[in-house]
Every structure is written in structure tokens, then in C-alpha cells.
Amino acid sequence: MRLFKILSAAVLAAGAALAVSPAMAADITGAGATFPYPIYAKWAEEYKKATGTGLNYQSIGSGGGIKQIKAKTVDFGASDMPLKNEELEADGLMQFPAIMGGVVPVMNLEGVTPGQLKLTGEVLAAIYLGKITKWDAPEIAKLNPGVKLPSAEITVVHRADGSGTSFLFTDYLSKSSPDFKSQVGAGTAVKWPVGVGGKGNEGVAANVQRVKNAIGYVEYAYAKKNKMSHAQLKNRDGQFVQPDDETFKAAAAGADWSKTPGFGVVLTDQAGKNSWPITGASFILMHRSQADGAKGREVLKFFDWAYKNGGAVAADLDYVAMPAPVVKLVQDAWKAQLKDSAGKAVW
Secondary structure (H helix, E strand, O other): OOHHHHOOHHHHOOOOOEOOOHHHOOOEEEEEOOOOHHHHHHHHHHHHHHHOOOEEEEEOOHHHHHHHHHOOOOOEEEEOOOOOHHHHHHHOEEEEEEEEEEEEEEEOOOOOOOOOOEEOHHHHHHHHOOOOOEOOOHHHHHHOOOOOOOOOEOEEEEEOOOOHHHHHHHHHHHHHOHHHHHHOOOOOOOOOOOOEEEOHHHHHHHHHHHOOOEEEEEEHHHHHHOOOEEOEEEOOOOOEEOOOHHHHHHHHOOOOOOOOHHHOOOOEOOOOOOOOOEEEEEEEEEEOEEOOHHHHHHHHHHHHHHHHHOHHHHHHOOOEOOOHHHHHHHHHHHHHHOEEOOOOEOO
């Protein structure tokens, strides 16, 4: 896709947040997931041009975003792990999906080109459990005849912060490996048996690039932007697939958003011969009772604009826009659930 034409180097600078200059003081504040940061940054840029309204989004990880929205220090939080309906109810929150994309394994292997290496969920889980420790291990070599694999120790890189990207990755590994499920499990923050941590998708990408023979996991836009080698993965139907917006769409095709409380659909390990197995949505969290109804309305106007106008940019960055029927469901939920302090609908 045309990622490099529209995404400047500044967008994905390590540890960066979507900063807005004093002359473009932000009217909307958000914080959370690093997974959707590239698309939120581009949407914010275009939205500012179209409306004059600014957005300050802090790319701090899903765990941080959940904490900040619960503390009411931002107008919206963002998480790649959907909160359960019980937690939403307890904290007076509503949740809706904004965008979909994919998490990819990335490596720093000399002579291995992007998409050349093949991995399965079982092998990936064994690497992250510390059971497969060398790149030329029989389990990896068997999947990759003809690929020159170094007889070198694998350096495992994982997230150091609370992360929705980690949730998607560990959820997939838990579905692929009973050992991983019992020993580590799925979550935004888990106790990793091996490896070194990086903060944000940015930090994981930087560590993998810096350390020879390393492996990590990042949202696909970070892999493409940084020209990193990614792996093919074997999906639930037994097919090896490459990550792109088409395989992410295939994974999302069977999702039943209408029957899932809080829109909390998890898209890992979906059926379909073209499905990318670590696909996920990124979610927005807002308080159902908006102390400042006008500010809440501005947040909804931003995402309404993004739903209507942001699809082409999303495709360019290899994200997947929410389908029109899902957008209708989301907007109906806005009308029903979000109220101002006087009890009047915000949308």
C-alpha cells in the first residue's frame, strides 16, 4: 500500500505523542493504544484542516488509556483489548470500535526479506515461552526449507507497558498453544518467561531493529514504516498468509458486532483461508455521563468524520475501516448511551 507517501517520519518517532503546537491548541484530548496511533495521527491532521478542531492524542498504551479515561483526565481513552460489559457498567463507560488492523511478528535476521519467513502459532508460542531458543531450530527450519537461518540465539522482545497489542498477541498464542495458555495466558500485561521489554509499538520496533537476531510484535504500520522483516503466519484454515488490509478484512468478515455487548469483538484466530490470525479492532472509551456535553459532542464529531472520510487513508496505512452497518450500530449507541449532565443526548 501507499504508506510511505502519506506517513511522515515524525508520525512514528519513538515515544512520540500526537503533539499540537500552541498555534493549533487541541480541543479534544485522548490517550491510550499505540496500535492505532498512525491512523489517529493522520486523521487528526486531516480533521484539523477540514474543521479547525485539534486533537492531542497521547500514544501511551492501552493500559494507560484505560486508567486515564477512568480518572477523567482525557476526553476519550483508547484500548485494543475490549473491556468486558461488567467493567464498562461499573465505571459508567461506553465502548465502540474505531478502526481495525493487524499485529505482525517482526525480526532482525540478516538475509531474510519481509514476508519470507514462515511461522505457526505453536512455534511462535514456543519462542515466547523460551522453549525454542535458536533460529535454526528444527521446528523453524522445517517450516522454511531453502531459507538460510543463522545458528544464533533468538532475542525475544515484548511490550513493557500495559498493551492492547500484547492482548491480541497473547490471545492468539493462547489459542494456538495450551502450554502458553496455562503458563502465560492472554492479557494486556503478562509475566513473560523470557525476553526484554520495549515501551509502545515504537519501543518494540526500535529494540528489534537495534538487536541482531531479535523477534518482536508490532502493529503492521510500524513494520512497514520501519522497513522491518515480518513473518507469514499459518492461519486457522492451515494457509500461510501475508499481513495486509485484505487479510485483515477477511479476518473481520464474520464478526457479529450487533450481538456482542459493548462491541467487544475479538478477531484473533478467525476462520477463512485468507484471514490474518492476529487481527483486532481498536476501541474508544467514553463516560456515558458527559460533564461537558459540548466536549463529548466534539469527540463524536471527530469519529463521525473519520468514519465518513477516513477510509481511504486507513487503507493506505493498511488498516481496515469499520463497515457501514457497524458504524450505524455505533452511532445508534451514541444516541442511546451518551448524555450530558442534564440527561440530554450528546449526539
